[in-house]
Amino acid sequence: MAATALETPSAFFDRLERMRRLVRVLSLVVAGLVAITVPAAYGLAGYMALNRDLTFKAELNAEHVARYAYGRADAWAYAVEHVRSLISMTHSADRSVRQQVRDGGGTCFLDTATDLAPPVMWRESPIVVRGEPIGSVSVAGSLRPLLLSGGVAALLGLLLGGAAWVVMQRLPQRSLDQSLAVIRAAHEDTRRHAASLAAANRELNAQYHLIAEATRQVEAQRQAAEVANRSKSAFLATMSHELRTPLNAIIGFADVMRSGLFGEIQEPRYREYVHDIHDSGQHLLSIINNILDLSKVEAGRMELHPEPISLPGLLHDALTVLEPLAKDAGVGLAMDVDEGLPRIRADAVKLKQVLLNLLSNAIKFTPRGGQVMAAATRLGDDRVRIVVSDTGCGMTATDLAAAMEPYRQADTPLTRTHVGTGLGLPVSKTLVELHGGTLTVDSRPGKGTRVTVVLPVEGPRGRGPSAASA
16 A cells, blocks of 8 residues: 555556456456356267267167077068167157167168258167177267257356456456355365266266176076076977877787786786886876976966866876875875865866876875875865875975975985976976966975865966866
8 A cells, every 4th residue: 555655646547547457358358258168068068968878878779689689690680660669768759869770781771760950960889799790779869959058058158258247347356356256166166066976977877887787697697598498398398209109009008918908917927017017107107297297387388278177076086096006005095075066167187187196196105004185175156175185204394395396306205215206296386376276285294294276166267278268
């Protein structure tokens, strides 16, 4: 202030005028920077966001199409509608995005839009199967919305620049300094928030890529498992058919020899051999039938043929078939059926197979002198219950879980003496569920096993060629 007092009025006014001119120049510079920076920053951010979005969509759609084209050679390029549905998940609802799919020769066979408002940004990603590109997915986005919004941002920048010029011209320098300090603080806070959001976005992108890679690996493993399962089912079905044809002939000839149709067998040992051949053949045929049924279920080709059947008659037939087995094992058989039990709609062959599996298991795993009981009761108006119980060795929870899995058996003393495939319970449970029923097993070591089957009286619905009428 002392230096200012020594200045002449002319010098003072000259310096004041210079300060005013400097303030005007600074205000114009600041206004210009604001007017230019706002639309430029907005346009650059919008351009980069559109570029990332189009690149991401192209890569994601290329991955979807590659998964579909895996194992389909060149046929995938003709499934236009299916490919359209694959890329439709990332297709925008508006008309500002256009997607094209090209085959390995560069021919475009799918275009989601005819044209876009220019100018247009294109991004392309190859479709890679087994490390080889078989085509590409191109995604285009119109830059017109960005230009329009950029114009609005430019107008806003001009308004902000004008406001800055007015503020710097009319407010005192101190107020301007205070405002600038506030602006700097707000800008720093915004910068910190932007950095935090950018870090969060990078983390989300990393998580997405991890999830996408895990999904791809799971899908590849699932496809490999499906191929292996289909191959296994086809092999089992083929081998079972090849074995069943000569086996039926063996059983038939053994039955003819055992019945003495062309003369009695004089040698007792030969009669025993024929009996053993017949029983072993029947046992092997039962195993093959179970394998066939399981492979049909796994392949989704199991069909039921429901018809009205008498449950008491079916139980009686099953017990009659297994009576020689029970007699040889020294196990008693009994049947208890409620009076007035209604006829039920079911596949007689499959349901009899279930009863034979459950009863033969009960006989095999019941020690000599034990008892096997088959009972049937009515549950309300629409269900019946079949219970097969025995006084055998029973199973632990671990053994029971193993017995319900295909090709596994419970580890009990009797299972070690009765070798089997471990298909009886799993196949029976599957056949019961195909009928719309349930199969549950209650077993206790040393107390025996109780298998409960609950079936609907009206039969299965939506299963097999005749189920629709049930």
